[in-house]
Amino acid sequence: MYVTRPNEQIENFLLPLRARPVQQHHLHHICAGKHLFHEGQTARNIYEVVKGVLRLTRVMADGRRQVIAFGYPGDVVGFHSDDEYHTDCDALLSTTVIVHSRSALESPAGNSALHTKLLQAALHEISAMQDHFLMLGRKSAAERVASFLLTLQERVGMPLGQFTQFDLPMSRSDIADFLGMTTETVCRTLTRLRKLNIIALDRVHTVVILKPEALIKEAEGRD
Amino acid sequence: MYVTRPNEQIENFLLPLRARPVQQHHLHHICAGKHLFHEGQTARNIYEVVKGVLRLTRVMADGRRQVIAFGYPGDVVGFHSDDEYHTDCDALLSTTVIVHSRSALESPAGNSALHTKLLQAALHEISAMQDHFLMLGRKSAAERVASFLLTLQERVGMPLGQFTQFDLPMSRSDIADFLGMTTETVCRTLTRLRKLNIIALDRVHTVVILKPEALIKEAEGRD
DNA sequence: CGCGTCTTTGAGAAACATCAACAGCGGTGG
DNA sequence: CCACCGCTGTTGATGTTTCTCAAAGACGCG
Numbered sequence: 001m002y003v004t005r006p007n008e009q010i011e012n013f014l015l016p017l018r019a020r021p022v023q024q025h026h027l028h029h030i031c032a033g034k035h036l037f038h039e040g041q042t043a044r045n046i047y048e049v050v051k052g053v054l055r056l057t058r059v060m061a062d063g064r065r066q067v068i069a070f071g072y073p074g075d076v077v078g079f080h081s082d083d084e085y086h087t088d089c090d091a092l093l094s095t096t097v098i099v100h101s102r103s104a105l106e107s108p109a110g111n112s113a114l115h116t117k118l119l120q121a122a123l124h125e126i127s128a129m130q131d132h133f134l135m136l137g138r139k140s141a142a143e144r145v146a147s148f149l150l151t152l153q154e155r156v157g158m159p160l161g162q163f164t165q166f167d168l169p170m171s172r173s174d175i176a177d178f179l180g181m182t183t184e185t186v187c188r189t190l191t192r193l194r195k196l197n198i199i200a201l202d203r204v205h206t207v208v209i210l211k212p213e214a215l216i217k218e219a220e221g222r223d
Numbered sequence: 224m225y226v227t228r229p230n231e232q233i234e235n236f237l238l239p240l241r242a243r244p245v246q247q248h249h250l251h252h253i254c255a256g257k258h259l260f261h262e263g264q265t266a267r268n269i270y271e272v273v274k275g276v277l278r279l280t281r282v283m284a285d286g287r288r289q290v291i292a293f294g295y296p297g298d299v300v301g302f303h304s305d306d307e308y309h310t311d312c313d314a315l316l317s318t319t320v321i322v323h324s325r326s327a328l329e330s331p332a333g334n335s336a337l338h339t340k341l342l343q344a345a346l347h348e349i350s351a352m353q354d355h356f357l358m359l360g361r362k363s364a365a366e367r368v369a370s371f372l373l374t375l376q377e378r379v380g381m382p383l384g385q386f387t388q389f390d391l392p393m394s395r396s397d398i399a400d401f402l403g404m405t406t407e408t409v410c411r412t413l414t415r416l417r418k419l420n421i422i423a424l425d426r427v428h429t430v431v432i433l434k435p436e437a438l439i440k441e442a443e444g445r446d
Numbered sequence: 447c448g449c450g451t452c453t454t455t456g457a458g459a460a461a462c463a464t465c466a467a468c469a470g471c472g473g474t475g476g
Numbered sequence: 477c478c479a480c481c482g483c484t485g486t487t488g489a490t491g492t493t494t495c496t497c498a499a500a501g502a503c504g505c506g
Contacts, residue, residue, distance in 0.1 A: 058353060062444065064361045068353050081346040086353055106342065108331050119329065122345055123304040129352045130281060130291050130309055136359035137403030138287045141462070172485060180360030182463055187486055204471085204485065221285065364494070395453060405495060410454055427453070427503075 026099035030054075030091040037078065043085045045099050046078040046118065047071075052095025053169045056087040057177070067178035069128075070170065072155055076121035079105075092169040136180045139221070144179040145189040146218035149199065153209055164209045165202075193218065249322035253277075253314040260301065266308045268322050269301040269341065270294075275318025276392045279310045280400070290401035292351075293393065295378055299344035302328075315392040359403045362444070367402040368412040369441035372422065376432050387432045388425075416441065 027050070030036050036047060036054065047054075054071030068087050071077045077089055080102070100118060108115035135144055157164040168175070173183045193199045198215050200208040209215060217223070250273070253259050259270060259277065270277075277294030291310050294300045300312055303325075323341060331338035358367055380387040391398070396406040416422045421438050423431040432438060440446070 058357055060357060060361065060443075064357075066357045066360045068356055079346055079349045081343060081350050086350045106339070116329070119342065119345075120304060122342075122349065123302055125349055126302045126345065126352070127304050127309045129349070129356075133291055133352075133355070133359065134281055134283060134287075134289045136356065137289045137400070138283065177360070183485075184464080184487085185462060188462095191486075220283075406453075407455085407496085408494060411494095414454075 028097050028099050030095045030097065032091050032094050034091055036089040036091065036095075036097070037085045039085055039088050041085050042083055043078065043080040043102060045101055046076055046080075046105055047089075047097040047099060048121075049073050049075045049077065050096040050098055052091055052093040054089055054095055054097075055092050055170065055174060056089050058087050065177045066180070067170075067174055070174075070178070076100075076118060076125070079122055079125065092174075141179075141181055141185050141189050142192070143219055143221050144181065145175075145186060146193070146215050148175065148179060149193075149207060149209065150212075150215055150219055152207075153212070157209070160208060164212070166207055168205045168207060251320050251322050253318045253320065255314050255317050257314055259312040259314065259318075259320070260308045262308055262311050264308050265306055266301065266303040266325060268324055269299055269303075269328060270312075270320040270322060271344075272296050272298045272300065273319045273321055275314055275316040277312055277318055277320075278315050278393065278397060279312050281310050288400045289403070290393075290397055293397075293401070299323075299341060299348070302345055302348065315397075364402075364404055364408050364412050365415070366442055366444050367404065368398075368409060368416070369438050371398065371402060372416075372430060372432065373435075373438055373442055375430075376435070380432070383431060387435070389430055391428045391430060 028036075028047070030052070032052075037043070039058065049071045050073055052073070054075075054077055056068040056071060056077060057065055058068055059065045069075075069077070070092070071089070077097075078085060080086060100114065104111060104114050105118040105122070135147060139147065152166050152168070153164050156166045158166060170178075171183075172186050176183045176186045179186070190199070190201065193215070194201055196214070198209075198211045198218065200210055202208065251259075251270070253275070255275075260266070262281065272294045273296055275296070277298075277300055279291040279294060279300060280288055281291055282288045292298075292300070293315070294312070300320075301308060303309060323337065327334060327337050328341040328345070358370060362370065375389050375391070376387050379389045381389060393401075394406075395409050399406045399409045402409070413422070413424065416438070417424055419437070421432075421434045421441065423433055425431065
């Protein structure tokens with residue numbers, strides 16, 4: 001958190017085990033449930049998730065909510081075209097981010113490699129959002145939930161015996177608002193997948209994928 | 224194309240009729256119905272629409288289609304994070320685009336102003352897509368159609384007496400695939416707006432907005 | 447003028463939302 | 477340690493929106 005190091009030479013001498021002096025990053029920590037930024041707030045930075053999970057949301061005047069994305073480690077959040085953030089961003093878990101000044105994206109001066117990396121992140125974001133358009137516009141409830149689980153499996157799945165397991169740090173209504181449906185439909189769909197022995201649920205927030213191929217079939221709407 | 228001008232004074236003298244020496248562009252023309260690029264095709268360029276309208280689409284294995292966006296003059300299309308385009312792109316009307324090498328976005332070397340402009344276009348694209356998420360995930364059919372008409376009015380509306388008029392260069396099924404609904408529902412919704420005297424339709428593809436405030440109410444779901 | 451394509455309208459079906467009640471779980475205080 | 481409380485999640489019954497299927501009408505093009 002914004003520690004300035006008066007003399008890197010000395011620090012490197014004092015910490016010889018750190019083979020290569022890593023670039024100085026502004027790290028920031030967000031406790032679970034706390035906000036990183038709000039919609040409409042003046043945007044000064046973009047953030048790279050290192051640990052934890054962020055939730056990006058947008059709400060309509062009447063309270064309807066859309067979860068734009070979940071920010072997992074490696075994701076960059078906070079892109080903005082004018083001077084304001086366009087979403088709320090809060091932490092589902094205790095989360096650490098690298099703080100990049102918006103100028104790091106806007107201009108390569110200072111750090112060309114970082115500029116390129118952030119630009120690539122933005123372009124990747126565009127293509128991920130295009131995928132999500134198909135999800136929201138054209139897929140059935142069952143396909144959406146199955147696709148969602150497959151994405152998480154790919155992203156954060158851990159081996160558990162012959163199966164894959166991962167946590168759902170978000171609530172059912174977060175999932176619903178991400179997939180454009182209701183919590184009840186998310187539940188029913190998960191229950192159905194559980195009864196088909198395609199997945200198992202452990203204490204509500206842990207998923208075990210039992211039959212990946214069957215889940216892929218569900219995601220593609222094949223029967 | 225990165226033309227260096229050895230002496231602007233002289234060029235202005237030699238070409239007195241061209242008030243301000245415009246930057247040299249690669250222009251490309253696409254006839255209505257023709258493709259600019261296909262999904263999966265190797266991506267070498269990004270394109271800035273000058274005239275006409277492009278359609279960006281993505282299709283699922285079983286044929287379900289999502290229109291990702293319509294590219295109007297000023298829009299930039301063809302952003303890609305790896306080496307392939309992620310959508311199909313074809314022209315609804317005879318269309319002219321400026322061809323920018325992907326390196327113009329990826330590196331500021333050669334033309335820093337262009338680099339910045341393309342980057343801003345990418346960032347603007349992200350925020351526009353976030354809006355569309357709310358549309359696809361949370362809005363009713365009536366709200367989607369009304370929002371769509373309002374966006375076009377803003378973008379390409381022409382005064383017609385005290386009203387505003389514009390063309391719909393796309394088919395009803397293009398609109399449906401953009402808004403995540405069926406052509407029939409698009410039709411019924413337009414008919415309803417027409418019967419409420421909120422809009423008028425002239426020969427199917429021309430819209431006149433009669434009551435903008437009422438259309439805004441429709442778009443926000445107020446009654 | 448005829449033909450094909452796109453649009454519109456209607457009737458019925460399906461998917462999903464809504465409303466309501468209950469269950470599970472964790473936390474707190476007695 | 478247990479009982480209670482509140483929140484989240486689950487399940488069921490019903491309602492509504494939208495989709496699907498079908499047919500007729502409009503428009504453009506040759």
